[in-house]
Amino acid sequence: MDDGPWSAILDPTMKIGVLALQGDFAEHISMLKRLGVETAEVRLPEHLKNLDGLILPGGESTTIGKLAMAYQLMKPLQEFGRDHAVWGTCAGAIFLSKDVSRDQPLLGLMDITVQRNAFGRQVDSFETDLEIEELMKASGTEHPYHAVFIRAPIIESVQGKARPLATLEDGRIVAAQEGHLLATSFHPELTNDTRFHEYFISLAS
Amino acid sequence: MQAKTGTWTEKKGLAQMLKGGVIMDVVTADHAKIAEEAGACAVMALERVPADIRAQGGVARMSDPELILKIMDSVSIPVMAKCRIGHFVEAQILEALGVDYIDESEVLTPADEEHHILKHGFKVPFVCGCRNLGEALRRIGEGAAMIRTKGEAGTGDVVEAVRHARTVMGAIRRLQTMGEDELMAFAKENGAPYELVKETKQLGRMPVVNFAAGGVATPADAAMMMQLGMDGVFVGSGIFKSGDPARRAAAIVKAVTHYQDASILADVSKNLGEPMVGRNVSQMPEMEKIAGRGW
Numbered sequence: 001m002d003d004g005p006w007s008a009i010l011d012p013t014m015k016i017g018v019l020a021l022q023g024d025f026a027e028h029i030s031m032l033k034r035l036g037v038e039t040a041e042v043r044l045p046e047h048l049k050n051l052d053g054l055i056l057p058g059g060e061s062t063t064i065g066k067l068a069m070a071y072q073l074m075k076p077l078q079e080f081g082r083d084h085a086v087w088g089t090c091a092g093a094i095f096l097s098k099d100v101s102r103d104q105p106l107l108g109l110m111d112i113t114v115q116r117n118a119f120g121r122q123v124d125s126f127e128t129d130l131e132i133e134e135l136m137k138a139s140g141t142e143h144p145y146h147a148v149f150i151r152a153p154i155i156e157s158v159q160g161k162a163r164p165l166a167t168l169e170d171g172r173i174v175a176a177q178e179g180h181l182l183a184t185s186f187h188p189e190l191t192n193d194t195r196f197h198e199y200f201i202s203l204a205s
Numbered sequence: 206m207q208a209k210t211g212t213w214t215e216k217k218g219l220a221q222m223l224k225g226g227v228i229m230d231v232v233t234a235d236h237a238k239i240a241e242e243a244g245a246c247a248v249m250a251l252e253r254v255p256a257d258i259r260a261q262g263g264v265a266r267m268s269d270p271e272l273i274l275k276i277m278d279s280v281s282i283p284v285m286a287k288c289r290i291g292h293f294v295e296a297q298i299l300e301a302l303g304v305d306y307i308d309e310s311e312v313l314t315p316a317d318e319e320h321h322i323l324k325h326g327f328k329v330p331f332v333c334g335c336r337n338l339g340e341a342l343r344r345i346g347e348g349a350a351m352i353r354t355k356g357e358a359g360t361g362d363v364v365e366a367v368r369h370a371r372t373v374m375g376a377i378r379r380l381q382t383m384g385e386d387e388l389m390a391f392a393k394e395n396g397a398p399y400e401l402v403k404e405t406k407q408l409g410r411m412p413v414v415n416f417a418a419g420g421v422a423t424p425a426d427a428a429m430m431m432q433l434g435m436d437g438v439f440v441g442s443g444i445f446k447s448g449d450p451a452r453r454a455a456a457i458v459k460a461v462t463h464y465q466d467a468s469i470l471a472d473v474s475k476n477l478g479e480p481m482v483g484r485n486v487s488q489m490p491e492m493e494k495i496a497g498r499g500w
Contacts, residue, residue, distance in 0.1 A: 020225070020462075021225070021462050022224070022225040022226045022244075022246055022461075022462060023222055023224060023225060023226070023246075024221040024222055024224055025224075025225070026224070027221060043462060043463060043466075058221070058222045059222050059223075059224075059225070059226065059246065060222065060223070060226060060246040060247070060282050060283075062241060062244070062281065062282060063226055063244045063245070063246045063282075063458065066242075066243075066244040066458075067244060067458070067459065067462055070455075070459060090222070091222070102281070116281060117281065120303075121277075121303045121304075121305055122215075122219055122283065122304075122305035122306065122329060122330065123210065123211065123300065123303060123328045123329050124210060125210060125215045125218075125219065126208040126209060126210045126215070127208065127209050127212055127214060127215065128207075128208040128209070148214055148215070148218055150215060150218045150219050150222055151219065151222075151283065151305070187218065190214060190218050190221065
């Protein structure tokens with residue numbers, strides 16, 4: 001692109017990557033595009049170049065972990081997460097965590113302990129409304145967040161600088177934040193509510 | 206707000222989580238572990254893979270619940286199981302077992318030659334086969350939350366899977382060029398519910414996730430189905446009827462992720478051992494083909 005008069009008018013565009021090894025990465029990408037953000041699919045370490053943030057999508061955490069190992073992505077992802085915004089939804093939250101009480105590849109970027117399939121099998125998957133103060137404050141809205149949980153994990157505990165962002169009525173943690181890192185048990189990419197994606201973009205900028 | 210289970214969003218949503226992945230047929234808990242270790246995003250629990258169902262003949266039914274439960278206990282990834290076309294009681298039993306997805310499958314002997322199961326009433330989601338867009342939209346109309354193109358199961362010959370994928374994708378492309386006033390005639394000609402025809406045109410894709418199936422035996426087959434526009438791949442007999450299942454399974458998983466990268470495809474295709482012994486579909490008598498089951 002040449003530096004015509006447009007470059008002065010257009011802000012340098014933000015570019016958010018979505019890990020595209022397996023899962024619903026296309027849903028995240030279409031959400032980001034709706035918000036006017038430039039996107040990239042990340043399958044190999046070199047795809048992390050020039051990104052301002054990264055989303056780890058829903059999918060199967062064992063599959064995503066094994067493919068990340070097979071293509072030498074673990075270390076580049078860990079390094080990226082040290083100084084960039086990273087958000088994991090469901091399987092992505094598992095992948096971001098330090099501990100899931102079973103042997104599978106984890107990035108260990110966030111100081112959270114996660115329990116996989118915490119609500120049971122698919123017939124127990126559910127939708128519910130969440131009151132997420134931080135999100136409502138940031139977006140200047142008052143309506144609850146409608147969350148879709150699919151064979152979802154819970155965040156059993158947060159340690160160190162990580163803190164809970166959203167809980168169910170019974171107090172179980174379903175979203176957490178640690179600085180520029182974000183984990184949700186549920187799937188904002190399966191709804192029409194863009195507030196969580198906007199919140200993440202604000203962390204990335 | 207009361208939490209709601211078994212919603213359309215939940216049913217469709219699990220299939221969205223499987224996208225870009227490989228669902229593998231397994232007949233034992235050990236197979237299931239090999240599949241999970243290789244990176245399968247789900248397994249299909251059954252007593253016999255389609256190649257054996259073909260070879261042995263007889264009536265093919267839902268698998269023994271004990272076997273399905275053992276497989277469910279052995280892995281952390283979703284477990285699917287098959288019921289016969291139209292056999293709503295087999296489906297009720299599979300739902301009671303807690304399987305994550307039911308495949309109302311032409312691979313088993315149909316229980317009803319006129320009607321499929323009314324799938325909306327179940328909390329568990331269903332996947333169904335199709336050969337064309339009309340068949341897919343009829344199944345979605347009955348409540349299927351995921352579709353797979355049928356191919357010709359148990360043959361190791363990808364030709365039918367390609368035919369069905371091209372037929373579906375071609376019809377979706379044609380819909381994009383049609384005017385609103387042409388959609389009712391399209392619905393009539395294809396035996397498809399009008400509202401779903403409209404939705405497909407508007408979305409520019411199948412309204413639910415659409416995997417390829419039936420004859421995929423190599424990483425190249427799997428990547429080809431992805432390049433043709435499928436969301437993921439089922440591999441049935443192709444893995445555990447091959448010489449080195451663990452290696453082939455892992456290679457197909459990688460091929461589905463890196464389906465556009467020919468150098469990675471070349472790499473994962475190396476030294477996989479013997480593929481399954483195939484059967485050439487073009488030389489099969491019509492009565493042996495199973496893709497025609499489904500109405």
